[in-house]
Amino acid sequence: GQNIDQPTEMTATEGAIVQINCTYQTSGFNGLFWYQQHAGEAPTFLSYNVLDGLEEKGRFSSFLSRSKGYSYLLLKELQMKDSASYLCAAMDSNYQLIWGAGTKLIIKP
Amino acid sequence: SAVISQKPSRDICQRGTSLTIQCQVDSQVTMMFWYRQQPGQSLTLIATANQGSEATYESGFVIDKFPISRPNLTFSTLTVSNMSPEDSSIYLCSFRPPGSSVEQYFGPGTRLTVT
Numbered sequence A: 001g002q003n004i005d006q007p008t009e010m011t012a013t014e015g016a017i018v019q020i021n022c023t024y025q026t027s028g029f030n031g032l033f034w035y036q037q038h039a040g041e042a043p044t045f046l047s048y049n050v051l052d053g054l055e056e057k058g059r060f061s062s063f064l065s066r067s068k069g070y071s072y073l074l075l076k077e078l079q080m081k082d083s084a085s086y087l088c089a090a091m092d093s094n095y096q097l098i099w100g101a102g103t104k105l106i107i108k109p
Numbered sequence B: 001s002a003v004i005s006q007k008p009s010r011d012i013c014q015r016g017t018s019l020t021i022q023c024q025v026d027s028q029v030t031m032m033f034w035y036r037q038q039p040g041q042s043l044t045l046i047a048t049a050n051q052g053s054e055a056t057y058e059s060g061f062v063i064d065k066f067p068i069s070r071p072n073l074t075f076s077t078l079t080v081s082n083m084s085p086e087d088s089s090i091y092l093c094s095f096r097p098p099g100s101s102v103e104q105y106f107g108p109g110t111r112l113t114v115t
Helices: none
Strands: A003-005 A009-013 A018-025 A032-037 A044-049 A053-057 A060-065 A070-075 A084-091 A097-099 A103-108 B004-007 B010-013 B019-025 B031-037 B043-050 B068-072 B075-080 B089-095 B110-114
Touching: A003 A084, A003 A097, A009 A018, A018 A032, A018 A084, A018 A103, A032 A060, A032 A070, A044 A053, A044 A060, A044 A070, A070 A084, A097 B043, B004 B089, B019 B031, B019 B089, B031 B075, B043 B068, B043 B075, B075 B089
Parallel strands: A009 A103, B010 B110
Antiparallel strands: A003 A018, A018 A070, A032 A044, A032 A084, A053 A060, A060 A070, A084 A097, A084 A103, B004 B019, B019 B075, B031 B043, B031 B089, B068 B075, B089 B110
16 A cells, blocks of 8 residues: 655754654655645645755755655754644655655744 | 635535635646645545546545536636535645646645534
8 A cells, every 4th residue: 555654743943953754655656745834724845856865955955765765854944933744745656646644843942 | 836726715614515615726737636634634635627527536535525627727616515524624726837747736725614
């Protein structure tokens, strides 16, 4: 079956760095997405990885290892506004997104 | 980038009634999707709606309960029929921008409460 695993909740301190891990199992693979979702709002696109390696975009970076079925989202210089849920989603061979349950990130001052 | 809107943003409905949610994109898109997100949970795909063809429903969702229309390349509706409290959820429409086969963008969502 298809499955996405990510931690339910993480806590970090303002100004610090946090890494949110995601492992996936899908029928075929067409890339790994990260979305940010603030409470009561729609998910917003953060990153897309289809090749192995690290993609950096400002304070956010995303890493993919296809052989390990593993990705992480790295958030640097954390700000209070980064408190949100982070959703990992893998795209299968039919170009369908398989979603994880999301990681709720709590930032403390 | 395309802008997507949904109406209504929220509603409180009586058991047994139906609600139609509208989704409007400000540019033409081929693929549109309808998702449900129950409180504290991730996204569940209800159906894919491509213009000019019948919607494709995911396991556990049927057309009689969630009829979808896709009359043109900028608009779609999802109806939640014969509602029960279990249908209380956030309903999100989503699309893939023209020329992109992978990225998806989401509307602001419709928060439905069934009493």
